[in-house]
Amino acid sequence: MPVIRALFASALACLSAARGDLTYVDATSGAGGNTTLANGTSYTPPLNGTNGADQQWEQRTVFGSGGNVYESGGEGGENAPELRMKLTGLVAGGTYRVRVHFWDAGPAWRIRAGFNSSPGGNTLFANQAEAAGIGATGAVAASTLSYALVPTTFVEDDRTMYSADLGTTLANGSGEIPVFIDDLAPVLGANERTWFDGISYEAAAPVNAVRYVDATTGNTTRWDATTFAPAADGVTGADNNWERRALGNSGTVFEANFEAPENAPLLVTELTGLTPSTSYVLYAYFWTDGGNWRLKASVSVGDIQINGTPGNLADDFLPTTPPTHFAANDNAGGTATVGSLASATTFTIAPLVTEGNRTLMHANLGTATSDAGGSIKVYIDDFAAGSAVPRTWYDGVGYKPALALEPAQDEDGDGLTNGQEATLGTDPYLVDTDGDSHGDKVEVDAGSDPLKATSIPPLPGNGIGIAPDGAWTWFNDERAIFHQGSLFTGYVKGNGQYGITRYDPAAHEVFHMVISTAASQQQDDHNNPSITVLPDGKLLVIYSKHHGGSQFYQRTSLVPLPSTNADWGPEITVAMPNNHTYSNAYLLTGESNAIYNFSRCVNFNPTITKSLNNGVTWETPQQMIEVGTNNVRPYSRYCSNHTDRIDLIYTDGHPRDVDNSIYHMFYKAGAFCKTDGTLIDTMANLPLDHQGGQRGSVIYQYSNAAWGLGQGPDHWIPGARGWTWDVHYGTGGNPVCVFQVQTGTDATWATSRIFYYFARWNGTAWERKFIAQGGRGIYAAESDYGGGMSIDPSHPNVIYISSNAANPFNLADVSNVPLRANARYELYRGVTTDGGQTFTWEQLTTNSERDNLRPIVPENHGYERALLWFNGTYSSYTNYNTRVLAIMENSLSMRSSSFGGNTATLTWNSSPGQMYRITGSADLAGFPLEAAAAIESQGGTTSHTFAFPLPLHNAPKAFFRVETE
Known part of the structure; x- marks a missing residue:
């Protein structure tokens, strides 16, 4: 079946189907307004x-609809900044026609507007x-249009409201459309002013809409x-x-893999009543609840491997044709x-696209030609992956005639216009032309070839794929370790x-x-294992x-x-006296290999459980800290020198419940001490009475007071509650740590903000420094869940952060912290050479499609740079679709040579x-001679023996260099 690639304007006299009259939205500014500067x-x-x-x-405030307009150039020529007005509450993925409203009293008041930021260019x-006469696009009197929600006025004195058509666009996944507004820039005089009043919109169906067909028996x-x-x-x-x-x-939906992993049979949905021997564009529709639900669908049965034995998962469809x-x-x-999300405005008659917490998904199947009888068959299968999570809810199919394509439109919704697809040679009906699972626009943006399946975009941060499915909380350690040359x-x-x-870095495998069984597993990221190396080299996981x-x-x-x-x-299974969460196990060689498991257990407080025989048996658990009642509990982060000491930083409670300060203490030789070594109490006298004053050294003291002279965010942020992230050992074994403080609550998540701190013990006192904006919490129900912070234990002057702040290192303002345009979390690496007073920052991930969260650095990694994190969609601690990535890098430098x-x-x-x-040269003018190629890395160091290129045989001098391919 040849793909239709010709691009020309349709000669069909089709009108856009009206979906309702215009809804006018007045522009408002300030706190909670819909109009901001262009950067948000x-x-x-x-x-x-x-x-x-x-x-x-x-x-x-005395003119226009609602008594409010925004004016530029009223008193003289000026260039006001570009604005952004955001329409909200729309159908995600819906198509809308948008108009901008402005006023004119003559000779020619003007406005610039568009769907993308372009100061002076829209x-x-x-x-x-x-x-x-002035090179502008004409606007009509606003009163000539039909409205569902009408402006309050169309004429005032000698002024008339006009409406300019910006065309159609799609609402984003949050049901929003941003519109950018600008003045003439520069205005030549007071008579070329701009009076901006608001925006109107209406839902619009495309000229060639999809006909939905529900799947039935x-x-x-x-x-x-x-x-x-x-x-x-x-x-x-x-x-x-x-x-x-x-x-x-x-x-009705047809469902597979809900109650248990299973392999449902291959189905065929037949479309009938089509025009014989005619090309159609085909779609399949399935549901998701925010999890990564799946569907297999094709117009060619040859693209789906046939599963001859329904009870055998091994021969079910495999993703050889993504x-x-x-x-x-x-x-x-x-x-x-x-x-992509199915949009109600893309259909001739809109089907149900949302139901409860579920959303209808739209899959592009490309084109097919109806047979002589006017029918097309679409083949459907489930995803028998040995897991009940990627379930399949198949609902139906859709079709429309494969008409000629408008170059400016985006037929498949992949982000490339039809004209761009024609230039690139990609299929305008398929999101992923080469079938490598990466969309065409994603590949173009990343610099890979959308027509070559072996050419795929690099992972975020040019990272290494560790696990395709995984996440973790940050209160269990060690989450990752290097052991006998491998990363676990x-x-x-x-x-x-x-x-x-x-x-295995050497083999790159x-x-x-x-490790879990049906009895122990639970869909919750709090449950990641703690990994401990035993004296015989084996691993204990808890x-x-x-x-x-x-x-x-x-x-x-x-x-x-x-x-x-x-x-x-x-x-x-090891019985405990209360619910057990957050395992942090450390083996101390200086205590005859005793293992201490720090967790949350007795009275919901930090608890210690000890083993003297490599975990074969455990002593009676001891509550370590006693704080509050009714689920009030400290949150602790630990580290150890693995010989005789275990350190922790901790809070008074959960930041949603308690005005948290942050404290440090350490365990050594049966005693708990403040940072300076002052005894708090012994193991025999546990628990420590936190509210009674038995607590560690203060790192950050909560305060709701306003700053005084010489005070600022390095001291505290008024009303900001602390939470812990990481602790390790710095110069001379003194502890260093990173933590966050947060303003706002779950109820004010949209405006709640997180602030990142670095602190170190200088030998006599704790020094802390506000170092970065953390942005907003990951989701509203846990507004205190920041993107994450980590210290490199091998290089404690190096830290990593995840932030969705627009300018993470603008520390001048803690009351107005804008987010990135898409609120995406990116990773940054900071290096300090002055004890944390200043940091030099490097952005590691850019323009990521998904969030990059909770970075960690494993101990004893042996690399100049080593980092782990998870990347993907994180909706809650029980609902996420993320993968584990890593960076392990050394600068390319020679270690030794022999000839x-x-x-x-x-x-x-x-x-x-x-x-x-490896390249060689007979002189120093260059290295034109190839000595060896395609040398695979052997991990942190690589060694290779090679023969001299023939022109260098018996040369008095030979120069070689190693290059990356």
């Missing part, structure tokens, strides 16, 4: 009566009669021609059949094409299984293992459910370098996953 910063213009060219808008509008059958008999609603268990659920469009495998949130580790990382998968991945019972679980590896599930001993005859061996510092080549 809140803006309050000066009010009535400002004279002179102050290069600002003036807010006139389309210039003026009234129709005068537009042509009448139009959908099994591909193998046996009777299609889906199970009734409510049938439980893995019966390897579709279940008919009373949900979705027409009250365009037939669709996911809701991301590309599922490079195996799926991302679907623990995490919780999206389906609630607890995973361990071993990454990963080995994924699942993990718990979050509010899931009075026990913890443990497993011990059977070998020092476990690589498969079979390399682990049985799961052991013999016409051969040589070079050894250099290298980075895992990198490819190198």
Whole structure:
């Protein structure tokens, strides 16, 4: 089936289907207003009566609709800043026609407006009669239009409101459309002024809308021609059949993989009544609840491998052709094409697109030609992945004639216009032309080839993929360790299984293992395992459910370098007196290899459980700190020198409940001490009475007081509550730590802000410094969940942060902190050379499609740069679709060289996953001679022996260099 690529204006006389009259929205500014500066910063213009060219808008509050207009150039020529007015509450993905409203009293008052920020560059509008003479686009009198919500006035004295058509655009995933407003810039005089009043919009259907067809047992059958008999609603268990659920469009969806992993049969939905031998654009529709629900769909049965044995998952469809495998949130580790949100405004008759917490997803299937009888078959399958999480809710299909395409439109919604797709040679009907699971626009932006499946965008930060599915809380450690040359990382998968991945930097290989059982697993990121190296080199992992019972679980590896599930001993349940959460296990060689597991348990407070025989048995748990009642509990972060000392920083409680300060103490030789070594109390006398004064040294003291002379955010932020992130040892073994403080609450999440601090013990006192804006919490129900901070334990002057602040290192203002335009969290690396007084910052991830969260640095990594984090969509601690990534880098530098005859061996510092080549030169003018190529990194160092290029044989001197490929 050839793809239609010709691009020309349709000659069909089609009119846009009206979806309702215009809704007028008056422009408002200041706190809570819909109009800001173009970068999103809140803006309050000066009010009535400002004279002179102050290069600002003036807010006139006695004119226009609602008694409010924004004026530039009223008193003289000036250039006011570009504004952004945001329409909200729209249908996500919906198509809308948008108009900007302005006033004119002659000779030609003007305005610039568009959907993208372009100061002085957006389309210039003026009234129709005068537009042509000044090179502007004509606007119509606003009173000539039809409204569902009408402006309060259209004419005032000699002034008339005009409306300029900006065209159609799509609402983003949050149901928002930003419109950018500007004046003439520069205005030539008072008569070329701008009076901006507001915006109106209406839903619009595209010229060639999609016809939705609900899947039923009448139009959908099994591909193998046996009777299609889906199970009734409510049938439980893995019966390897579709279940008919009373949900979705027409009250029916076909569901697989809900109660348990199963493999439902391949289906065929047949479209009938089409024009024979005619090309159509095809779509498939499935649901998601925010998790990464999936669908397999194709117009060609040859693109879906046939599963001959329904009970055998091994021969089910495999993602060898990713365009037939669709996911809701991301590309599922490079195996799926991302679907888009279905928009009610793209259909001839809109189907149900939201229901409860579920959203209908839209999958582009490309084009197909109807047969002589006017029918097309669409093939549908589930995703039998051995997990109930990527379930399938199949609802129906859609189609429309494959008409000629408008170059300025985006037929497949991938972000490239049809004209751009024609230039690139990509398929304008498919989001992912080459089937590598990365959208065409994503590839173009990343510099990879959208027509070459082997050319894929680099991972964020040019990172290494560690695990395709995983996340963690930051209150369990060690989450990741280097052990015998391999990196071991623990995490919780999206389906609630607890995973361990071993990454071998020398071979650039990963080995994924699942350590949890059905009894211990829980879909909650609080449950990631703590990993401890035992004296014999084997690994002990300890993990718990979050509010899931009075026990913890443990497993011990059977070998020092476990690589498969079979390399682990049985799961052991250890009874505890109360609910057990947050395992932090440390082995102290100076105490005969005693293991201390710090957790939250007794009375919901920090608790210590000790083992003297490598975890075979555990002593009676001891409550370590006693704070409050009714779930008030400190939040602790730990580190250890693994010999004789364990340090912790901790809070008074949870920041939503308590006005938190932050404290430090350490354990050594059976005693707990303040930072300066002053005894707090002994292990025998636990718990420590925090409210009675038995507490560590203060790092940050909460205060609601205003700053006095010489005070500022380095001291405290008024009303900001602390939370802990990381602690390690700095110069001379003195502790260093990073923490956050937060203003606002869950109820004020949109304006709540997080601030990042670095602190160090200088030998006599704690020094702290406000170092970065953390932005906003990850989601509203946990407004205190920041993006994250981490210290490099091997280089404690290096820290990493995740922030969605627009300018993370603008520390001048803590009351007005704008976010990035898409509120995306990016990673930054900071280095201090003066004890934390100043930092030099480097941005590690840029323009990320998904958030980069909770960075950590494993101990003893041996690299100049080492970092782990998870990347993806994080909706809550029980609902996320994220992958684990890493950076491990060394600067390319020579370590040693040896020569013999016409051969040589070079050894250099290298980075895992990198490819190198060696070039040679007979002189110093260049290195034109290739000596070796495609040399795979061997980890942190690489060594290679090679023969001299023939022109260098027996040369008196030979120069070589190593280059990255």
